[in-house]
Amino acid sequence: MGPSGGTEHLDVRREGATLVLTLNRPEAKNALSLPLLVGLHDGWLEADEDDTIRSVVLTGAGGDFCAGMDLKALAGKGMEGEQYRDRLKADPDLHWKAMLRHHRPRKPVIAAVEGYCVAGGTEILQGTDIRVAGESATFGLFEVKRGLFPIGGSTVRLQRQIPRTHALEMLLTGRPYTAAEAASIGLIGQVVPDGTALDKALAIAEQINACGPLAVEAVKASVYETADLSEEDGLKSELERGWPIFATDDAKEGARAFAEKRVPVYRRV
Incomplete structure (x- = not known):
């Protein structure tokens, strides 16, 4: 089974036994769109079903990871990719599975973060297993600043992954966090020079792929x-x-x- 074609906002490729999923909507800092969510959903399923895939790397194109949900679409400006609307009707849970809220891939998932990884980006991050970021990456849950709720799982998961005082500060202030600060509170595992997060993630994936x-x-x-x-x-x-x-x-x-x-x-x- 070869790599799927992805969608116009989600690229899929193989690096040996690693499936690389790239959020590819750089003009919007890879903000979540319907084509992006459908591509992610299908990528996770491909990784689960194909036994030649031993690990997954999730990254973003254009120097950013993900800036979260498309707020313009939320404000009623319309969502790109209306041709995928039938997929949402067929599975109303598709977007939560795509964001790893209602799905846990059985293969290890390594996040390679550059640039913005905020709001829904930080929420997706919490569904990954190992996390590497470039030193200029920015994290944070900005929802409360917009009068919104981080409903991608953060009020449940974040306090289980980092100390509660840090989780509450991130959730309640809506402020940005540097990569160094994110590493210091345990949200990410490693900080690497800008532009090298993907290389580091692929190197970790290779170590995993060599194991049983x-x-x-x-x-x-x-x-x-x-x-x-x-x-x-x-x-x-x-x-x-x-x-x-x-x-x-x-x-x-x-x-x-x-x-x-x-x-x-x-x-x-």
Whole structure:
């Protein structure tokens, strides 16, 4: 299964075993449009369904990640891509899945952020697993400054991902955050020189792709499944996810390759 065609606002390409999804509406700082949301939705499904894809990198074109929802469209100016309206009618949840509010991809998702990553951009960010940003990137949840509510999941997720005092400050002030500050509160993992976030994300993806895919997917699932459990229940859940991995051919191949001092060849079995 090859990469899908994406849409006019969402580019899809392969880099080895990594699917790269690029928000491509640079004239609007990649603000969310219907074609962009449909493309994202289909990209996540492609990654889930294609076993040759081992990781996903999400980035933006033109030096920005995503400036959030298109406020002009929200004000009644019309949404581009009316030809996709039937997709929304068929699945009224499509936009929430696209924004990773109601969908968690089973493959690791790495965000490569440059420029603006604000409002809906910061909300999508919270659905990704690993986050890298250029040093001039800007983050923030600006909704309250516009009299709006960050309904993409931020009042729930942000306090689970960073300390509550920082989450509330970001949510209630609507102020911008630098990449350095975002890293200091744990919203992103690494700050890199401007223009290199995608390269760094692809390098991390390559490290993930070299690992056993069944193990990687089980580890990711276990982390999220146990996040809100007691330690006792979480440890039980971990065994249920983890023990079957030891019985796979891939686990045996990993041990053999180590003993034989060679690169393992994993076959997802």
